[in-house]
Amino acid sequence: MDLTCLFRPASMAVIGVSTTQDNHPANVxxxxxxxxxxxxxxxxxxxxxxxxxxxxxxxxxxIESPVDLAVIAxxxxxxxxxxxxxIEKGIxxxxxxxGGFSETGSSDLQQQVTDLAAQADFPFVGPNCLGIYSPEAxxxxxxxxxxxxxPKKGNIGFVSQSGGVLVDQMVKFAGQGIGVSGAVSIGNKAxxxxxxxxDWFEQDMGTRVIAFYIEGFECREGREFIKRAQxxxxxxxxxxxxxxxxxxxxxxxxxxxxxxxxxxFSDIMAQHCVAEADTEYELTSFCEALSCYPKGSSGHxxxxxxxxxxxxxxxxxxxxxxxxxxxxxxxxxxxxxSRLSPEIQSIASLKxxxxxxxxxxxxxxxxxxxxLSRDPHIDCILALLLPYSPGxxxxxxxxxxxxxxxxxxxxxxxxxxxxxxxxxxEGFELNKIPVASSVEGAxxxxxxxxxCRPC
Amino acid sequence: MLTPRIIQIIESARPAGWILEPMAKEILAAQKLxxxxxxxxxxxxxxxxxxxxxxxxxxxxxxxxxxxxxxxxQAVVTHVKDPETLASHMTRLLSLNGCDQVLVEEMVSxxxxxxxxxxxxxxxxxxxxxxxxxxxxxxxxxxxxxxPVTPADVTSMVKSLGAxxxxxxxxxxxxxxxxxxxxxxxxxxxxxxxxEPWFESIDLNxxxxxxxxxxxxDARILLLPETNYPS
Numbered sequence: 001m002d003l004t005c006l007f008r009p010a011s012m013a014v015i016g017v018s019t020t021q022d023n024h025p026a027n028v029x030x031x032x033x034x035x036x037x038x039x040x041x042x043x044x045x046x047x048x049x050x051x052x053x054x055x056x057x058x059x060x061x062x063i064e065s066p067v068d069l070a071v072i073a074x075x076x077x078x079x080x081x082x083x084x085x086x087i088e089k090g091i092x093x094x095x096x097x098x099g100g101f102s103e104t105g106s107s108d109l110q111q112q113v114t115d116l117a118a119q120a121d122f123p124f125v126g127p128n129c130l131g132i133y134s135p136e137a138x139x140x141x142x143x144x145x146x147x148x149x150x151p152k153k154g155n156i157g158f159v160s161q162s163g164g165v166l167v168d169q170m171v172k173f174a175g176q177g178i179g180v181s182g183a184v185s186i187g188n189k190a191x192x193x194x195x196x197x198x199d200w201f202e203q204d205m206g207t208r209v210i211a212f213y214i215e216g217f218e219c220r221e222g223r224e225f226i227k228r229a230q231x232x233x234x235x236x237x238x239x240x241x242x243x244x245x246x247x248x249x250x251x252x253x254x255x256x257x258x259x260x261x262x263x264x265f266s267d268i269m270a271q272h273c274v275a276e277a278d279t280e281y282e283l284t285s286f287c288e289a290l291s292c293y294p295k296g297s298s299g300h301x302x303x304x305x306x307x308x309x310x311x312x313x314x315x316x317x318x319x320x321x322x323x324x325x326x327x328x329x330x331x332x333x334x335x336x337x338s339r340l341s342p343e344i345q346s347i348a349s350l351k352x353x354x355x356x357x358x359x360x361x362x363x364x365x366x367x368x369x370x371x372l373s374r375d376p377h378i379d380c381i382l383a384l385l386l387p388y389s390p391g392x393x394x395x396x397x398x399x400x401x402x403x404x405x406x407x408x409x410x411x412x413x414x415x416x417x418x419x420x421x422x423x424x425x426e427g428f429e430l431n432k433i434p435v436a437s438s439v440e441g442a443x444x445x446x447x448x449x450x451x452c453r454p455c
Numbered sequence: 456m457l458t459p460r461i462i463q464i465i466e467s468a469r470p471a472g473w474i475l476e477p478m479a480k481e482i483l484a485a486q487k488l489x490x491x492x493x494x495x496x497x498x499x500x501x502x503x504x505x506x507x508x509x510x511x512x513x514x515x516x517x518x519x520x521x522x523x524x525x526x527x528x529q530a531v532v533t534h535v536k537d538p539e540t541l542a543s544h545m546t547r548l549l550s551l552n553g554c555d556q557v558l559v560e561e562m563v564s565x566x567x568x569x570x571x572x573x574x575x576x577x578x579x580x581x582x583x584x585x586x587x588x589x590x591x592x593x594x595x596x597x598x599x600x601x602x603p604v605t606p607a608d609v610t611s612m613v614k615s616l617g618a619x620x621x622x623x624x625x626x627x628x629x630x631x632x633x634x635x636x637x638x639x640x641x642x643x644x645x646x647x648x649x650x651e652p653w654f655e656s657i658d659l660n661x662x663x664x665x666x667x668x669x670x671x672x673d674a675r676i677l678l679l680p681e682t683n684y685p686s
Contacts, residue, residue, distance in 0.1 A: 216577070217578075218577070219576055220577070220578070220579050222577035222578035222579075223577075223578050223579045223601065226578070261575075261576075261577070263597075264575050264577070264578055264581055265577070267581075268578055268581065268599065268600065268601045271600050271608060271611070
């Protein structure tokens with residue numbers, strides 16, 4: 001199924017615009033895209049007329065030029081006819097915003113649309129959804145542009161069964177400086193489902209991580225999802241809603257009573273290296289970490305800090321999240337010690353977590369990270385940087401990134417998210433080193449790397 | 456692949472909704488899983504002959520389509536060592552509701568493990584591993600994997616359990632034979648893929664594991680309601 005028409009349409013018809021009600025969803029979508037995105041946009045309403053001095057076409061058939069994408073925002077009962085007209089016109093695919101299908105009990109109506117589209121090989125997203133935000137290409141969310149917070153163009157492909165969660169997650173991504181390559185609200189997923197979108201984002205060159213918010217799968221859909229996930233070369237992150245036990249009332253078998261829906265989901269995701277995030281906050285951290293390090297690690301963490309307290313906090317969080325803090329080898333400790341500034345040689349603690357103290361300078365941190373990276377017991381390094389220390393320069397981000405890149409082991413940094421430290425943060429991020437704004441966040445990023453490895 | 460005999464067993468179990476233990480074990484044995492040596496009989500004499508031929512004690516189990524949970528009906532007698540005890544229990548079990556025959560089995564001992572399967576709506580057949588017995592639901596210390604599984608999956612299942620030290624042997628006690636357990640779970644996972652159209656859940660509880668082998672001491676196969684069967 002080619003979804004280019006949905007993610008990068010050259011032209012689009014918005015069906016169901018109102019000439020009287022300016023905040024109608026279709027009007028919001030039309031106004032957002034017309035002359036604002038590189039997509040030629042046409043307004044359609046059977047009554048015709050004008051919208052903002054542009055022609056309103058009475059049907060898609062009236063549009064003289066070819067149309068790639070139809071955005072359908074008419075009442076549910078009119079949707080089958082409109083879809084038929086779109087197919088007749090040769091439109092390549094649709095986003096069906098309209099609600100009033102299986103979510104309200106009208107499964108037959110939904111099936112009618114699905115069958116119609118399937119016969120014509122006509123892909124559509126929805127119904128009952130926000131549709132697609134494809135940065136610098138198209139935006140079918142019926143949320144006014146001035147209200148929504150859009151993340152920048154980036155490398156996360158995000159798919160959500162809930163439009164509300166999608167929009168909220170975009171706010172979180174934007175807040176952490178994470179960009180998306182595409183965000184899709186699939187609603188009732190009557191045609192395009194998670195499995196199709198794994199395939200789309202897998203072949204999309206701009207996507208490095210594919211993330212999902214999943215409420216539930218239909219019959220055997222979970223198995224299909226796993227099959228696609230296994231064939232996919234990019235890390236996949238999932239956030240599952242509906243974790244409380246259900247459907248296990250019939251307890252005549254021990255197995256059925258211990259293998260509730262969520263336990264099955266969670267264990268199977270882990271079995272197949274799909275990184276399951278426990279919370280929305282984790283989802284954000286996981287996406288950032290895996291976009292930098294798609295291969296993951298086995299969770300043996302070396303910690304470098306300039307404050308003993310931060311090292312202990314991080315070690316505690318690692319323990320909580322199932323990450324190990326192994327002892328470093330004597331050789332590693334000796335190599336670090338022999339190169340430390342004389343001022344801190346007697347006060348630095350070189351047991352994992354390493355405390356270089358507030359008197360250390362850039363070179364000490366670089367030295368510690370370099371040799372920790374070479375320690376065979378360590379496969380991921382957390383650098384907890386407190387830029388208040390006088391010995392730490394604004395160059396530390398770029399310099400440390402260089403060390404990490406030379407040594408080849410994942411490095412994750414914690415830097416407080418303050419404007420005055422932006423230069424440090426950018427020093428890391430421009431070099432694809434993930435930066436967390438809290439100690440916990442840094443630990444969650446390390447957890448992500450472990451979760452996308454075989455359990 | 457399922458043999459015509461297995462299909463026949465399933466078909467005949469449809470009305471009851473579950474497969475009687477001797478037939479369930481026949482299905483397991485056909486898939487090369489180890490089950491205890493046994494005789495299915497209503498005769499005290501043949502039961503006594505079986506006991507005499509066994510090295511140790513035997514277990515008696517009432518076989519009745521009306522008794523799904525045997526312990527709740529005192530339908531299992533363990534540690535039967537002499538012909539007199541055997542005879543009196545045989546008589547009692549044969550008087551239980553619906554019981555025409557008694558399954559007389561060699562008694563095996565070792566670590567009790569649960570090997571189970573669920574036909575999950577979203578994922579299809581999944582395998583479950585945990586410590587056996589009735590406490591499995593209390594501790595909920597289980598590992599679940601999508602079937603069919605690989606030997607590496609079985610290793611990771613054991614590693615993920617809180618009860619891992621028991622499997623591996625601790626405080627001088629022997630653990631389970633991991634090769635035997637692995638082989639059993641891998642074979643079982645392929646069996647449940649074949650049984651996907653019919654089964655709802657399967658409990659092999661307990662599977663009794665010692666340093667030499669893993670034996671499915673009990674087996675219960677619950678079938679899907681008939682409306683869900685393939686046509």
